[in-house]
Amino acid sequence: MSAVVPDGGTNVRRLSVASDRPVLAIDVGGTKISAGVVEPGGRFIAARRMVTPPELDAEQLWRTLEVLTGELLAEAGFDKPGALSGVGCGCGEPMDCVAGSVSPLGIPAWRDFPLLGRLGELFSGVPVRLRGDGICLTAGEHWRGAGRGTRNMLGVVVSNGIGGGLVLDGGLVSGQTGNAGHVGHVVVDPDGPECRCGGHGCLETIARGPALVAWAQGERPRYSLPQDEQWRPGQRDATARDLADDAGRGHAVAAAAMRRAGHALGVAIASVANLCELEVVAVGGGLAQAGPVLFGPLEEALRGHADISAPTGVRVVPASLGQDAGLIGAAAMILAADRYWPAR
């Protein structure tokens, strides 16, 4: 056990890493908000999860998070000062890690919301660390999940956006502003559509959930098939998960959309694997649960663009920690800071 060096909202590297006190881990996403008390070995002592309330304003949502974590800590008996060794928080992107503010795609109420500062006020006296959900999934999967024991890993979150994180030479990479690993903006089609990042043909323009649904809806008129009754993407509020389900049931347009996404993912992953000599890629996020309709085309594209048969060939696997990956990664930024909290 070591002294805890407060770094509040400053995100300064904490040199002491060992402690027998647990961490509060938080994961704020567009569909759910989770919090957990995590002991130094990475196991949950207590956890809570709730649906992200869609109708709240910025302050109401913050108050909801405050109540959720307060109740969790009281229930678990860690609500006294000094009971925690720190607080790690993951949040939907985009995010300004330097300012500590967040503007998650899935939470319109938070635009440049000063989440790191608020957490620093609420949990003063212990380190508070904030990173994107792609970074946290990567840290979690490397520390306790599919990438455990490897030294070079890419984590990918396929959801409304496509985020990620990079572990190289055994440690999480930070990059210029703490967002390195952003695989969603690797170019997979130089002549492709414009991306919200200002680029063209980024992986995200093809394989993020809403892009998949839009493509399928655009292709729909070209098909006339018996399965059309089951064609949920034709509905206005259809999601990429509906599309994946339909693809699994053999719907041609849905299957084509998943093939397109899987192919784009395979090309982007091959580029990163070739560049960084990756050992493993862990793919998580809602769409990763689509199974073979996504991973089949992904593997095929990967074989076409990377030498995966070599002894050093990359393996692509589904993230193994499920919905807990982000929380465990958030905890890792405190509990295994030597690997998951890069020096800035």
Add this chain to the structure above:
Amino acid sequence: MSAVVPDGGTNVRRLSVASDRPVLAIDVGGTKISAGVVEPGGRFIAARRMVTPPELDAEQLWRTLEVLTGELLAEAGFDKPGALSGVGCGCGEPMDCVAGSVSPLGIPAWRDFPLLGRLGELFSGVPVRLRGDGICLTAGEHWRGAGRGTRNMLGVVVSNGIGGGLVLDGGLVSGQTGNAGHVGHVVVDPDGPECRCGGHGCLETIARGPALVAWAQGERPRYSLPQDEQWRPGQRDATARDLADDAGRGHAVAAAAMRRAGHALGVAIASVANLCELEVVAVGGGLAQAGPVLFGPLEEALRGHADISAPTGVRVVPASLGQDAGLIGAAAMILAADRYWPAR
């Protein structure tokens, strides 16, 4: 000054980094072999350069290198045991950094040649370190060249192949086998031609020198231009440098070939910059001297695929150390090992 820990041919991390003794730096390429004695601040005390003799067998070439370095050290007065703090060597790729053997594209005589072991025997008692020329250029440009003072940089060598290296969070990245930064195998055209790596549409298939020349020779019949008399790529032994010269003089096919290469480089660099949050990219190698006919299209493609106007936007610059970059980077693996000799 510190004790020198011998790591001979084993490539083990050396923890002591400070020494007032110089380093022997070596750079073995297909066109030239260079060696220099470099003092701890990165300046040359003495240096020699020779054209790589094309007609020698593996042992004769090794003997040539042995004589070159022996004469250099004698001349500079560092031929006594203990006079050097170590030996850093860069060599053309591909390379097996784990086995310490090299098979440079431009040196057919060396196939799986055990260069690290030979150097370890010749310079026993001091650390000997070997990496690819793309890695060494990157280390050199980051330590003393165009990337100095930045923390996130890609080095690119555009030549007969396309190599590179990655500095992230202030240190050189190793990857699984010490070859990370291999930007030549980032995919820029998913439907593109097969690459010698087994993939398809890698940057290298389009922008490496021989690919450029082959493309221009294939396009040639479609043009009939006054400049045809000056059309050197039509000759059997034409090089990409000839092509660059012709492009500079306005030859349409040559200019189109350079545009194609610049565009591919821009797309690949954008992907890496987006992924890794790069600050700067230093482009070296023979083709980098082509100037605007290459860098113009490169910048244009980069603007189309990355937000370079952002405060964190990447800058692409020519490598600034010229022919010395590889030697200085080889020296950096010993003299600034904390940053340029990643823990394995």
